[in-house]
Amino acid sequence: MAMIEVNDLHKWYGDFHVLKGINESVEQGEVLVICGPSGSGKSTFIRCINRLEEYQKGTIMFDGRDIHAPEVNINTLRSEIGIVFQQFNLYPHLTVLKNVTLAPVKVKGMDKKAADELGLQLLHRVGIHDQAHKYPAELSGGQQQRVAIARGLAMEPKVMLFDEPTSALDPEMINEVLNVMKDLAREGKTMLCVTHEMGFAREVADRVIFMDYGEVIEQNTPSEFFKNPQHERSQQFLKEIL
Amino acid sequence: MQYQFNWIATVTGEPGRWLWEGFVTTLEVSFIGIVFAMILGIVICVLRMTRFKPFVWFSVAYTEFFRNTPLLVQIFFWYFGAGVILPDSINDWINQLYYWFPGPFTLGGGEYTGEWMLFSSESVSVIIALAVYTSAFIAEELRAGIFSIPKNQLEASRATGLTFLQAYRFVIMPQAIRIVVPPLISQFLNLIKNSSLAMALGVTELTYQATQIESYHGLAFEGFTVATLIYLAISLVVSFAINMYNKHFMLQVKY
Ligand SMILES: Nc1ncnc2c1ncn2[C@@H]1O[C@H](COP(=O)(O)OP(=O)(O)O)[C@@H](O)[C@H]1O
Numbered sequence: 001m002a003m004i005e006v007n008d009l010h011k012w013y014g015d016f017h018v019l020k021g022i023n024e025s026v027e028q029g030e031v032l033v034i035c036g037p038s039g040s041g042k043s044t045f046i047r048c049i050n051r052l053e054e055y056q057k058g059t060i061m062f063d064g065r066d067i068h069a070p071e072v073n074i075n076t077l078r079s080e081i082g083i084v085f086q087q088f089n090l091y092p093h094l095t096v097l098k099n100v101t102l103a104p105v106k107v108k109g110m111d112k113k114a115a116d117e118l119g120l121q122l123l124h125r126v127g128i129h130d131q132a133h134k135y136p137a138e139l140s141g142g143q144q145q146r147v148a149i150a151r152g153l154a155m156e157p158k159v160m161l162f163d164e165p166t167s168a169l170d171p172e173m174i175n176e177v178l179n180v181m182k183d184l185a186r187e188g189k190t191m192l193c194v195t196h197e198m199g200f201a202r203e204v205a206d207r208v209i210f211m212d213y214g215e216v217i218e219q220n221t222p223s224e225f226f227k228n229p230q231h232e233r234s235q236q237f238l239k240e241i242l
Numbered sequence: 243m244q245y246q247f248n249w250i251a252t253v254t255g256e257p258g259r260w261l262w263e264g265f266v267t268t269l270e271v272s273f274i275g276i277v278f279a280m281i282l283g284i285v286i287c288v289l290r291m292t293r294f295k296p297f298v299w300f301s302v303a304y305t306e307f308f309r310n311t312p313l314l315v316q317i318f319f320w321y322f323g324a325g326v327i328l329p330d331s332i333n334d335w336i337n338q339l340y341y342w343f344p345g346p347f348t349l350g351g352g353e354y355t356g357e358w359m360l361f362s363s364e365s366v367s368v369i370i371a372l373a374v375y376t377s378a379f380i381a382e383e384l385r386a387g388i389f390s391i392p393k394n395q396l397e398a399s400r401a402t403g404l405t406f407l408q409a410y411r412f413v414i415m416p417q418a419i420r421i422v423v424p425p426l427i428s429q430f431l432n433l434i435k436n437s438s439l440a441m442a443l444g445v446t447e448l449t450y451q452a453t454q455i456e457s458y459h460g461l462a463f464e465g466f467t468v469a470t471l472i473y474l475a476i477s478l479v480v481s482f483a484i485n486m487y488n489k490h491f492m493l494q495v496k497y
Pocket residue numbers: 013016018036037038039040041042043044045
């Protein structure tokens with residue numbers, strides 16, 4: 001059974017057909033990279049999976065359950081799916097550690113000590129445990145994004161979603177974030193990553209899908225996709241990002 | 243002949259006692275007014291933010307109506323007008339409030355008859371008017387503060403599994419409060435200053451007492467000067483206290 005099973009997913013913003021029938025299946029432990037031009041619906045697609053966006057047609061199964069089934073609690077669902085945004089979106093009024101522990105404490109009811117331990121352990125994993133008591137604004141972009149990853153991992157999600165996690169970063173900070181993501185991939189985390197980082201895709205992705213105008217128009221292994229894109233639009237796109 | 247200032251006579255004896263009474267009344271009316279204005283303001287703001295249309299309409303009508311009509315008219319409405327539409331039982335209740343605190347008694351070294359007591363129907367009308375009027379502004383300030391928090395904060399917190407209320411309580415509100423405190427202070431100060439309109443109903447607050455000093459002792463300049471300084475002092479103290487509180491408890495945050 002696939003971890004995520006997307007069936008004929010359609011979404012409209014008013015008259016605008018953003019997602020035009022996505023069919024995709026992601027296995028446990030799989031790393032899927034989603035690329036495509038800006039505005040093609042990549043963010044909308046992954047945000048449908050944790051119900052940050054609603055859709056009008058089709059189904060998404062997560063871990064064997066329809067995410068819209070009445071017995072599925074939206075907050076439980078979301079706690080099982082971590083997400084990292086382009087703009088980090090850390091809580092500016094909380095320390096780095098509190099950013100990470102807020103959800104375990106409030107959603108899971110974890111006691112503060114255990115949560116702090118978990119938080120420090122996660123911050124260690126992303127390499128910023130020594131900044132635990134600083135505020136997000138005191139950190140560099142790369143460090144903030146790593147905190148955001150730790151926050152996403154804090155609920156021990158079955159799947160991690162990444163929406164262009166390195167696009168807002170200065171070039172010299174991209175690798176520190178990608179390295180954390182690669183570690184996660186190698187540890188067997190199921191990941192859906194919207195990214196144009198080819199090195200990352202080549203190294204750890206199992207599959208790349210290419211989206212354009214709300215459709216998946218090509219999919220392949222990373223090496224094949226980058227070497228030998230089939231579709232004219234993917235060829236064009238790869239030329240542009242190189 | 244040149245005017246002889248008589249400051250001593252203004253702050254001692256009968257004028258001094260009146261000023262003290264006025265000061266205490268102003269503080270009481272303002273304090274209770276602020277508490278109720280905050281409560282109402284929060285309620286109106288919450289109603290506005292629900293997606294339930296009748297609540298939203300009510301909230302919009304409330305804020306527009308009370309913000310855009312003169313406060314003095316509103317005070318007269320609550321005193322002369324509201325009684326007509328309120329049930330007798332409530333009117334009776336308001337009228338008998340006066341007798342809860344029978345005079346005379348002593349406070350701050352003065353003997354009081356109890357006539358200036360807060361719970362006269364005049365005072366109650368004024369407090370209602372001030373609270374309702376100010377709450378309309380407070381509701382708007384609260385809403386502006388909450389809206390100034392980027393939407394992605396709500397999204398990020400909901401994405402971790404926090405409920406809507408938890409997200410507001412732990413992520414949105416703590417950030418909004420720091421933005422909202424300065425405009426709230428100025429609304430509180432407005433209420434304190436606006437409480438001087440209570441004299442229109444003969445509530446013996448500070449401004450009323452200053453007019454008394456003018457009428458009975460002829461100390462117009464001195465009376466109004468001292469009253470002005472007292473208002474200024476109250477405002478500065480309130481502003482300073484809230485800012486200090488805010489610095490200590492809310493602003494331990496860096497962006
Ligand atoms: N809230 C919205 N309302 C209307 N259109 C939207 C909204 N959000 C996104 N869109 C449109 O949907 C399309 C896909 O957006 P998005 O999923 O963000 O693309 P991508 O992530 O691939 O750049 C874009 O054309 C965008 O303008």
